[in-house]
Amino acid sequence: MKNPTDFDFHDLQALLRFGHGQLTESCFMLLNIADPAAAKEWLRRAPVSSAKAVSPIPTTALQIAFSVEGLRVLGVREEVLAGFSDEFIVGMTGDESRSRRLGDTGKNSPEYWQWGSDPSQVPHLVLLLYAQKDGMTAWRETIENDRFAAAFQLVRVLPTDDLEDIEPFGFTDGLSQPSIDWEARQSTDLHDCDRYSNRLAVGELVLGYPNEYGLYTTRPLIDPHEDESAALLPGAEDNPSLKDFGRNGSYLVIRQLHQDVPGFWQYVDREAGFVPAKREQLAASMVGRKRNGTPLGPFVAENIPGIAQNDPVNNFTYEDDPAGHKCPIGAHIRRANPRTGDFPPGVTGFISRFIKMFGFGQRRPDEDLIASSRFHRLLRRGRNYGPILPPEEAIKPDAPEAERGLQFVVLVANISRQFEFVQNAWLVGTAFGGVQHERDPLLGGREPLPDGGTADSFTRPDPAGPRQKSCQLPQFVTVGGGGYFFMPGLRALQYIAASSLTGSDKSS
Amino acid sequence: MMPQSTFMISAVIRQGQMETLRALLRTMNEGVGHADPRNSLIPFGRFDRLHVARLVILEARTADEIKAYGLEPYAWRPTLVFLGDFDGERDSFLAELAGLAGPGLVKIFSCCEGFADNPGQLLQWLKEHDIRPKANYINWIGRTVRQVHEEDALHQSLAACLPGIIDAVGRENCRALRQKLLSHVELEKQAGRLSLTAPEPTPMGWKIRNLLHKLGIPLILLLVSPLFLLGSPIFFWRLRQLERSDPDFFIRPDRDHIQELSVQEDRDVSNQFNVFGDVKPGLFRLLTLKVLLLLLDYSARHVYNRGFLTRIRTIHFARWVLMDNNRRIYFASNYDGSHEAYMDDFINKVAWGLNLVFSNGVGYPPTRWLVKGGAEQEQKYKYTLRRHQLPSEVWYKAYPGLTAYDLSRNSRIRQGMEIRQESDAEIREWLSLI
Incomplete structure (x- = not known):
């Protein structure tokens, strides 16, 4: 048990604890390093925001993350880089098999991306700037000083706009987040987590702490005898003789997702026979929430750990809706977080647990098809972009076209078990929870399966019997770019800024 | 009900023939590692009772791990295995195989030891090189x-x-x-x-054998149970001793190796999986493994034959085969979903069951009391499985998309x-x- 104030928040970048919701202006800058020495000089003094709570709330914030190439250019040794996960080292687009797993095929194929389409196109670092309304210009001037200009070359600024928590399709967004268990109050034992809990071990999001298996995720550990500059790094909890380069850091996954808002509402409107109430209903079924955020999944009477009992938008699971009559199995938020525990519902004691453990006592043929949620959670920090287009406007044939979408940003400690699993098995998987011929109704691609089977429908189970089926869904969301980055702890950032450039010469 | 059977033809690849064989096997595929059902060598699609089949080159890529026990790696020559699961009796299926794919099989096995001498006796040769699994799992016995x-x-x-x-x-x-x-x-x-x-009537011979097996095994176990009870303190003392002293491996798999494996994966809703490794040295481990495989085989045959193997519902067919004079174990399965999802299912749903069998293999994460630990050490476990995994040269599933x-x-x-x-x-x- 730890006291929350004991947590090393001052070494953690703020984004892991705060979404900077009050800083409504944001600017995501993709940068390449033009002059490594100048870049390190700038990084040493960069006003990176820490997670330590201060009052009053700061009016600006800055977070920094690096791609593997960025770390390399800054002189981080190959032996150190080798301690990162393969996903990070290879990159989001370095491997055709990964693209296939992530659904980055067809229209989503990296060859069409505007940035990050191959490893050499991934920017060296990403700067996330946040400011209060009308404060961004001044904040950017502060950040982009002379040294910055010498150090970096701006690759691209990812557009973001303040849509007031409504994502471009018109739904209230950012409602469900894991509640990070900073005090390590909850057991991660495989025998103690039968039911869904929204509380998540710190190690699922931050490297250097126990994850949901009670273990430490692989990350670069450095022997301070071999590398003196590592002395400033925190020690590794699981290996006290080594310094932990990963500790208080996290992987930051970015994907730029273009949303075809008129396309979505026009399809839904047509499918609903041009009846507004039915249109809202179908759209809500596809999302799993009404536009105001009210979930379709049934509220639960008992308390879900990590969720306030009176929380009107999160106090639900799908335990009492196994057939999907209230919220379709394939609905977006049910796929993205099925709110499952380690066991299917019905484990009440030792005997029922024993029976279920051996696979018996199934209440329904489709029970236990979905993995336990706690190993596959994401901390979402994305921002939307594009002009607001209400559904009533979007359905008109002359609805104004515009660039709209989401700069999808998530933080995880294990890219493959968290982000890639959710994307692959849950969102683009055509067999999720026993569904057939469908991917995520919002963000799935619609490519047919290799055997020729279609994957472009969406079904709503119906208590009357036959499922209501919508066919030939167009693709509403297209990937426009993306990459895997490492967001270091603040001491690790100082280590990067201090690493000798000759190190990179030696290894290259 | 028509019961299912398995075959696994195994033959050592002749010196210098490896690349010829790989190139030959590649001609059978339409995608990476995925068979063209109409390929000219073994036209899988023409066998209307064949569920799944694959050709794998078993190489001892992890043979050096046994050095941690102070032993020299056992010699192993790369071996071609051709295995499949089908409806009906083995002999008639092998005959069908020799009949419909004779020239292709001759071509393939000509790259192997001891075949060139008597290509005329293909069927006889196939039967002589068929290895039975020590344990076998069928998702739904009787579904043709x-x-x-x-x-x-x-x-x-x-x-x-x-x-x-x-x-x-x-x-x-x-x-x-x-x-x-x-x-x-x-x-x-x-x-x-x-x-x-x-459904066809269940063959009488199979019914009788199945019943005898169903009753016989528990009877034998019952008979030897007093012995086991008496011996159990010694068994567990020795087990704990070994579990504490077993070397602990935390070796990250090579990125090229993972690349070679993943390039075959996620092209269908199902995937194939091969792992091949050494059994831990010593008679104790071997006997433990044999008993556990017997129990596994028994429960798969008589209990878990209706769509689930404990909590796992994604496996179509799986088998555990002891090879090389019981020094090595080969596991092959056909499962639904991604590799990552399969691993997570194992870890989160049946770590105990996996530990029982695989903890007797070299390189497996340390266990306690055979069931605790092991696969629960997520990263170590994923590393070890990937390290011991081998690609399939050719894989066939009769019902893609399902x-x-x-x-x-x-x-x-x-x-x-x-x-x-x-x-x-x-x-x-x-x-x-x-």
């Missing part, structure tokens, strides 16, 4: 390839005509919907577009049609499956 295809066609036909019927009678009137669907099926059957063949759960749903659709459904609730449930 024909049944899978017929029930899938039934589901598709029902799904295609349901919307029209709903338009005609509305979605609320479930009895009328059912009636119309049943008439539709009757018409389709008469037109020869659908067929639903009745998961094990899809197969069981299709069977439920058929059953719901063939039985009389009394209540509206039952009918609605049935309609919801279509």
